[in-house]
Amino acid sequence: MTALLSFRDVWVEYGDKIVLERVNLSVEAGAFVSIVGPSGAGKSTFLRLVLGQEAPTRGVIDLDGAPLRAEPGRDRGVVFQRYSVFPHLNAVENVLFGLECEGAALTGRLWGPKRRTARERAVAMLEAVGLGAALDVFPAQLSGGMQQRLAIAQALIMRPRVLLLDEPFGALDPGVRLDMHGLITDLWREHSLTILMVTHDIKEAFKLGDRVLALDKRRHDPHAPHRYGSTAVYDFPLENKARG
Numbered sequence: 167m168t169a170l171l172s173f174r175d176v177w178v179e180y181g182d183k184i185v186l187e188r189v190n191l192s193v194e195a196g197a198f199v200s201i202v203g204p205s206g207a208g209k210s211t212f213l214r215l216v217l218g219q220e221a222p223t224r225g226v227i228d229l230d231g232a233p234l235r236a237e238p239g240r241d242r243g244v245v246f247q248r249y250s251v252f253p254h255l256n257a258v259e260n261v262l263f264g265l266e267c268e269g270a271a272l273t274g275r276l277w278g279p280k281r282r283t284a285r286e287r288a289v290a291m292l293e294a295v296g297l298g299a300a301l302d303v304f305p306a307q308l309s310g311g312m313q314q315r316l317a318i319a320q321a322l323i324m325r326p327r328v329l330l331l332d333e334p335f336g337a338l339d340p341g342v343r344l345d346m347h348g349l350i351t352d353l354w355r356e357h358s359l360t361i362l363m364v365t366h367d368i369k370e371a372f373k374l375g376d377r378v379l380a381l382d383k384r385r386h387d388p389h390a391p392h393r394y395g396s397t398a399v400y401d402f403p404l405e406n407k408a409r410g
């Protein structure tokens with residue numbers, strides 16, 4: 167079986183500053199990979215590579231056996247720690263947005279039966295994330311946890327091959343965070359998602375992931391901190407997780 171995602175000797179450098187070096191790994195479809203590492207280790211950079219927002223300086227990244235195109239595509243959805251929803255659109259409009267861009271590239275609007283079908287899908291997705299009672303509500307009126315539910319719905323409506331989460335629960339209160347853990351685990355299992363999630367919380371990493379990847383530097387040069395980049399220093403499979 168070919169891996170869904172594979173990194174072969176991937177490097178990211180900014181001038182003479184090396185952020186990632188020699189990253190080699192592959193991710194199977196259906197995996198839930200938690201990514202941990204110190205601040206500045208390159209975790210967000212790693213996700214940006216998968217998102218296609220950034221290209222490696224060296225090395226190759228394959229998605230579904232073909233070189234990943236360095237542009238955001240609908241096959242990859244992303245949720246950030248905050249502010250990834252549109253403040254001027256209500257919940258349904260936020261989720262519809264991607265479908266409208268895809269279905270009506272010129273006008274950004276769907277009409278008639280196409281719009282009805284798209285709206286039904288958006289409403290079903292909002293119900294799946296627990297926002298069925300907040301369809302017409304604008305983000306400013308939603309709590310932090312509800313905004314993250316909306317951001318997840320917005321990403322999932324495009325049926326991405328990979329869902330990328332960059333500290334999605336980091337700004338939430340502990341109780342809300344616990345609810346979100348339940349939600350993301352259910353969505354992962356029910357929709358057979360492939361998830362890459364960055365977190366600062368090691369307990370969260372082990373609780374949610376079926377694999378934990380640690381990015382860090384193997385070598386340090388005290389006189390030149392940017393001389394060496396981070397790589398996958400640990401990669402733990404957690405066998406006891408039920409796959410979606």
Ligand SMILES: Nc1ncnc2c1ncn2[C@@H]1O[C@H](COP(=O)(O)OP(=O)(O)OP(=O)(O)O)[C@@H](O)[C@H]1O
Nearest residue numbers: 180183185203204205206207208209210211212366
């Ligand atoms: N465009 C850029 N130009 C120069 N350096 C950059 C650029 N983007 C990121 N970096 C550097 O790359 C390193 C890794 O950044 P990144 O944001 O990926 O770290 P991170 O692991 O996500 O950190 P955090 O846990 O704080 O979010 C940092 O030293 C950062 O300053």
Ligand SMILES: [Mg+2]
Nearest residue numbers: 209210211332
């Ligand atoms: Mg980051």
